[in-house]
Amino acid sequence: MGGIDILLLIILGLVTWSVASEGIWGASLTSLIVIFSGLLAMNFFEPVAGMLEGFGSSLWWRSHCDILALLGLFAGLVLGLRTLTDRISPRFITSDRLAYELGRWGGGLLAGYVTMAFLLTALHTGPFPRNFWGFTPERRNLLNIVAPDRQWLGFTQWVSEETLKRSGGGKVFDGPRTIRASTGEGIGPHANTTWPSFIIRYATRRQQIASGTLAIGGGATSSGGGVRIEQGMPSRGGGGGPTF
Numbered sequence: 001m002g003g004i005d006i007l008l009l010i011i012l013g014l015v016t017w018s019v020a021s022e023g024i025w026g027a028s029l030t031s032l033i034v035i036f037s038g039l040l041a042m043n044f045f046e047p048v049a050g051m052l053e054g055f056g057s058s059l060w061w062r063s064h065c066d067i068l069a070l071l072g073l074f075a076g077l078v079l080g081l082r083t084l085t086d087r088i089s090p091r092f093i094t095s096d097r098l099a100y101e102l103g104r105w106g107g108g109l110l111a112g113y114v115t116m117a118f119l120l121t122a123l124h125t126g127p128f129p130r131n132f133w134g135f136t137p138e139r140r141n142l143l144n145i146v147a148p149d150r151q152w153l154g155f156t157q158w159v160s161e162e163t164l165k166r167s168g169g170g171k172v173f174d175g176p177r178t179i180r181a182s183t184g185e186g187i188g189p190h191a192n193t194t195w196p197s198f199i200i201r202y203a204t205r206r207q208q209i210a211s212g213t214l215a216i217g218g219g220a221t222s223s224g225g226g227v228r229i230e231q232g233m234p235s236r237g238g239g240g241g242p243t244f
Contacts, residue, residue: 002134004120005143011119012112020108024100025093027107029085034111037077038118042156042173045070045125063127063209066202070122117148124149124199130207137203150199157196174198 019030049069053062095103120141130137140147153174160173174196 004123004133004135004141007133008116008120008142008148011116014112015115016105016108016112018108019111020104022104024095024103024107025089027104027111029089030082031107031111031114033078033081033085034114034118037074037081038114038152039156039159040077041070041073041118042121043160045073048073059209060127063205066125067122067127070125071119074118074122113148114152116142117152120149121152124202124206126206127209128206129210130203137199153196153198 019027022030045066046069049065052065052069056062123135124137135141142148156173
């Protein structure tokens with residue numbers, strides 16, 4: 001068990017207990033708020049990070065913009081929506097004892113798991129080494145059993161493709177999308193031509209940060225051999241704008 005496993009279990013336990021203590025109604029609202037806030041943060045963090053990059057040109061600042069934007073949006077949305085619902089929703093509702101216990105602990109567990117998955121996803125965007133604290137992009141980073149980050153990214157991708165996308169826009173959360181007539185391969189009436197690259201792009205960036213070859217504004221020189229890197233920051237999957 002690595003350090004990342006212990007950290008995720010602590011987050012899961014603390015959030016579950018805290019949310020469950022609000023009762024069935026509070027736990028239900030909080031779990032929905034966490035899900036919607038996470039989706040909105042994933043949708044808007046890339047353009048916000050692009051705006052933040054304009055406030056500084058140093059490598060340190062640019063390498064922190066993505067995780068600051070992602071966590072800042074999530075925290076702000078959860079706080080704002082929670083404050084709003086506290087003002088307009090009832091604070092207590094009566095229910096059967098069994099339903100009350102199942103509801104509050106179920107809502108708490110859902111909120112805890114989504115929060116844990118979102119924060120694990122946010123670690124991908126941080127200025128950390130490619131592998132750290134037992135975390136690796138290829139690993140199932142919760143006890144080597146499940147991958148909450150990939151589950152959250154998959155859910156976000158599905159929502160952007162199937163539920164909240166702009167009609168006719170063809171724009172999704174992560175990766176360009178083209179529609180082709182089915183040739184008998186793939187699933188459904190159209191072949192799947194969306195190839196998400198979130199984990200790969202950010203793993204590459206973290207590796208570049210660790211090796212000192214991350215480009216700033218179009219190129220940087222490697223300290224190990226004069227190799228010029230033209231990749232720069234990872235291209236943003238949504239093309240710099242909201243996808244929903």
